[in-house]
Amino acid sequence: MSRFSLLFSLVMLLFACKSRETATNSYTAYTGATIIDGSGANPIQNGVLLVKNGRVAAIGPKATVTIPENTTIKDVAGKTIIPGIINGHGHVGEVKGIESGHYSTQNIIDNLAIYARYGMTTVVSLGGDQKEAEPLRAINDTTATQRARLFIAGAVINGNTPAEAIAVTNQNHQMGVDFMKIRVDDQLGTAPKMSEEVYQAVINRSHQLGYKIATHMYSLADAKKLLEAGSDLLAHSVRDQRVDTAFIQLIKKRKVGYCPTLTRELSTFVYEDTAAFFTDPFFTREYDSSIIQPLKDPKRQLQMRNSRSAQTYKQQLPTAMSNLKTLCEQGIPIVFGTDSGVPTRFMGYFEHLEMEMMAEAGLTPMQIITSATKNAAEYLGLKDLGTLSPGHWADFLILEANPLTDIRNVRKINRVFISGKEVTKR
Numbered sequence: 386m387s388r389f390s391l392l393f394s395l396v397m398l399l400f401a402c403k404s405r406e407t408a409t410n411s412y413t414a415y416t417g418a419t420i421i422d423g424s425g426a427n428p429i430q431n432g433v434l435l436v437k438n439g440r441v442a443a444i445g446p447k448a449t450v451t452i453p454e455n456t457t458i459k460d461v462a463g464k465t466i467i468p469g470i471i472n473g474h475g476h477v478g479e480v481k482g483i484e485s486g487h488y489s490t491q492n493i494i495d496n497l498a499i500y501a502r503y504g505m506t507t508v509v510s511l512g513g514d515q516k517e518a519e520p521l522r523a524i525n526d527t528t529a530t531q532r533a534r535l536f537i538a539g540a541v542i543n544g545n546t547p548a549e550a551i552a553v554t555n556q557n558h559q560m561g562v563d564f565m566k567i568r569v570d571d572q573l574g575t576a577p578k579m580s581e582e583v584y585q586a587v588i589n590r591s592h593q594l595g596y597k598i599a600t601h602m603y604s605l606a607d608a609k610k611l612l613e614a615g616s617d618l619l620a621h622s623v624r625d626q627r628v629d630t631a632f633i634q635l636i637k638k639r640k641v642g643y644c645p646t647l648t649r650e651l652s653t654f655v656y657e658d659t660a661a662f663f664t665d666p667f668f669t670r671e672y673d674s675s676i677i678q679p680l681k682d683p684k685r686q687l688q689m690r691n692s693r694s695a696q697t698y699k700q701q702l703p704t705a706m707s708n709l710k711t712l713c714e715q716g717i718p719i720v721f722g723t724d725s726g727v728p729t730r731f732m733g734y735f736e737h738l739e740m741e742m743m744a745e746a747g748l749t750p751m752q753i754i755t756s757a758t759k760n761a762a763e764y765l766g767l768k769d770l771g772t773l774s775p776g777h778w779a780d781f782l783i784l785e786a787n788p789l790t791d792i793r794n795v796r797k798i799n800r801v802f803i804s805g806k807e808v809t810k811r
């Protein structure tokens with residue numbers, strides 16, 4: 386190619402980009418719906434959501450929002466708009482069906498597309514993220530996306546000594562992660578637990594590098610120590626016992642989010658029988674019977690029924706649920722998350738189960754929605770996400786029914802939008 390024609394092509398390319406930008410520069414108004422903005426405020430009746438260039442331009446009751454000339458009007462009267470759901474604790478890229486070992490760029494994209502079709506517009510992957518994930522986070526800034534936004538934590542940090550663990554922290558930093566993540570759990574006495582000396586060193590190093598650090602924990606005693614040590618997110622429920630006043634005061638003082646992941650517990654024992662949701666059309670639309678066949682094997686079911694760990698987690702689920710209720714009543718920010726994207730924790734579908742279990746634990750639909758929108762964005766530090774407010778990304782769901790009357794109405798997805806762009810149905 387001659388120098389001239391190269392220059393010519395570049396100029397044409399610039400023009401092409403420019404005109405495409407102009408095309409997305411117009412306004413679209415979604416009018417007439419009930420709008421829940423994610424902040425916890427009362428819903429807007431007969432609302433207008435005005436979108437421009439992938440972001441919210443204005444939001445409010447019809448009488449208060451000026452709709453500019455040449456705006457494309459979409460009448461969505463009778464429907465409910467909520468912000469896209471943020472999964473504050475998921476995993477991405479490793480699983481296909483119920484198998485792990487599929488980590489690749491394409492599988493990350495496929496996983497994020499499943500999440501998006503179920504209404505999860507952002508996924509914070511708390512560990513297991515490899516180099517393939519890093520460039521895909523550019524999606525956080527594009528205005529044309531068909532898959533959930535991605536944030537990553539890189540490798541779950543581990544090590545026998547502070548030096549070993551700090552080396553992993555540094556590697557994550559070099560990879561360009563968004564968070565750090567550690568695990569402080571002896572898995573019911575079956576594995577070595579990270580020592581206080583090691584996790585304190587990792588937390589200090591993470592903070593020094595400017596990261597929030599999420600901690601996988603299990604017991605009340607460890608949760609307290611981790612809060613004292615500087616953890617920025619408790620990534621699971623306290624499950625071994627009821628939370629006490631000292632814990633409540635500590636988590637309040639530290640202003641840290643609490644991520645219940647109740648479906649993580651569910652997944653440890655639910656396959657001891659044929660799970661009821663296997664015939665739910667909302668499940669089977671993404672997960673067909675060949676995928677779940679191994680989970681119906683009577684031998685596998687018996688194993689689960691006889692598994693000490695499965696039965697312990699099952700027994701402790703009510704404790705996790707009552708802790709969630711207590712902490713929510715105490716005003717502790719609940720950050721929605723599931724720990725899905727691990728084999729048998731079905732991404733997308735488990736988030737809906739999680740919301741239903743949170744309701745069963747005693748949270749109101751508004752508290753659940755707020756945990757999955759405002760709280761998740763605020764306590765994970767996700768910029769321009771969470772609530773539907775001017776300047777934020779236009780990530781939202783149009784629902785056929787109002788979830789404030791029943792959280793299961795979040796399943797009644799009419800359409801999903803990321804950056805104002807509709808996610809294609811399967």
Ligand SMILES: [Zn+2]
Pocket residue numbers: 474475476511512724
């Ligand atoms: Zn996890």
